[in-house]
Amino acid sequence: MSYFKFPELTALVWKVWLRNRDVFMKTYRVNFLPPLIEPLLYLFALGFGLGTYIETMDGIPYPRFIAPALISISIMNSAFFECTFGSYVRMYYQKTFNAIIATPVSIEEVITGELLWGATKSLINATIMLPVLAAFKLIELPHALLIIPFAFIAGFLFASIGMCFTAISPNISTLNYPTFLFITPMFLFSGTFFPLKLLPEPLQYLALTALPLTHVVSITRALTLAKTSNLLIFNLTWILTISLILFILSVNLMKKRLIT
Amino acid sequence: MIVAKGLNKSFDGFVAVDEISFNVKEGEIFGFLGPNGAGKTTTMNMIQCISPKTSGTLEVMGMDVNTHQREIKKFLGVVPQENNLDPDLTVYENLLAYSRYFNIPREIAEKRIDELLNFVQLTGKRDTLIEPLSGGMKRRLVLIRALINKPKILILDEPTVGLDPQARHLIWEKIKSLRSRGVTIVLTTHYLEEAARLCDRLVIMDYGKILAEGSPSEIVREYIGTDIVETENDPSVIACLKRHAARFETLEDTVQIYTENPQEITYQLLKECPSRPITARQASLEDVFLKLTGKKLRE
């Protein structure tokens, strides 16, 4: 079995997505709170707290500098955690995937549905943050509205990354490794709280090749500041290419794990 | 409906299903009886197209399991050995989510769900989450979940394992009523009573192989005879049995004599080795099962 066989998919993918949406909507009040509160906490601590000492970063008022980073981090976390710990619980503890593949839905469709759901959570959470940030006049409208579709694309990337780890994780606690070895460094070094160019040059290149969040922050920052940069096409191409590769890989890895 | 020829399945060199052949006919209840680890679940997984066969041929409703997975799965209902109900959803939502995987339109699904809940007396639990349900209720729910697509073939992997007698009888009744509606049923079990009561035909499986095949009564007649006479294991008894060319087997301190004519052999034993307790009874599937699979404990 190949790791890069393109999956055959039908519209049944959305029935898997729908299952997750139904569960999410049962507790929507709880689910909608974190994306409302989290950016406020960061803004007060970093933007208004730290921001009294750092007035501008890269010529931009500090709260406006970190606002797109907060959105990007939320995009990353929503999809990544949904498709690691969330998917792992459904796969291993709840046997939800086993139940679904006894129907005409294939394992490829189950995993794709999970990834699309992960991307949807990024979209939901990023969308909820926008009015909060807009209220503090930290983002430019209407440009920043483009973040809504972009959150889905970027979310799909982090969902696929997460699913690859889920597929190879021997148990649920080993999912902590990618969390602190990969997600935490990305949180700090992707041009989030200070510009990439403050890093030594080799590290800048490392960030651009190995830290997907770098590309996401670059695009969201362009959108919230309504300032284009000549890197944007490169950023988007990088995201789309890596998403496609990891999407196919994660589906095949999961198939290998679950179909014996 | 299901035809297997020389079907094999191995996991990294370990042979779980070893060259088995069988033919399930339309409208019957076909059983796979065997101790734990016999390869029953592995066989079911191949039939339901979630585990690829290693070699041999397997066709479900004339379709190859390798090439027509989605078409086959449309016609199947599956009750897996382990309940895998969705704990995030209520009873009703579980069934509704399942109906969507079969692309059943919402209105039809809603009507069908009400009928099915009624069929297994779960209407009162419609809006309950899964966790507080009793074992029997969960099993009944898994059963109707398998019926949501009106399957032509129903696969039941140990349908009553771990249930109390009341719950077990209720499931048995439902299985029989499904057969009378024309559903072909394949079930696995290690309960002999279940196999004897329900199956029109069955195979006895052990270590991945099929050891016997036929209706329960045919199997008993072929391997044991109609009756069993039991007495003490004693050299004089054995000598007597050998003189009369009886078919018998010795277990620690008893001898079991397989016979079509219990009066005759009892008479001979009473005459030649008197003053020993002798009991005679009808042979059952359990006798065949233990004869074929041995009495050693299985993990």
Ligand SMILES: Nc1ncnc2c1ncn2[C@@H]1O[C@H](COP(=O)(O)OP(=O)(O)O)[C@@H](O)[C@H]1O
């Ligand atoms: N995925 C698997 N990987 C390795 N061995 C397996 C796997 N599934 C089943 N087996 C082995 O195959 C044998 C048959 O198992 P199974 O079909 O579950 O038996 P039964 O259902 O009759 O109890 C057992 O020895 C079991 O350990």
Ligand SMILES: [Mg+2]
């Ligand atoms: Mg089993």
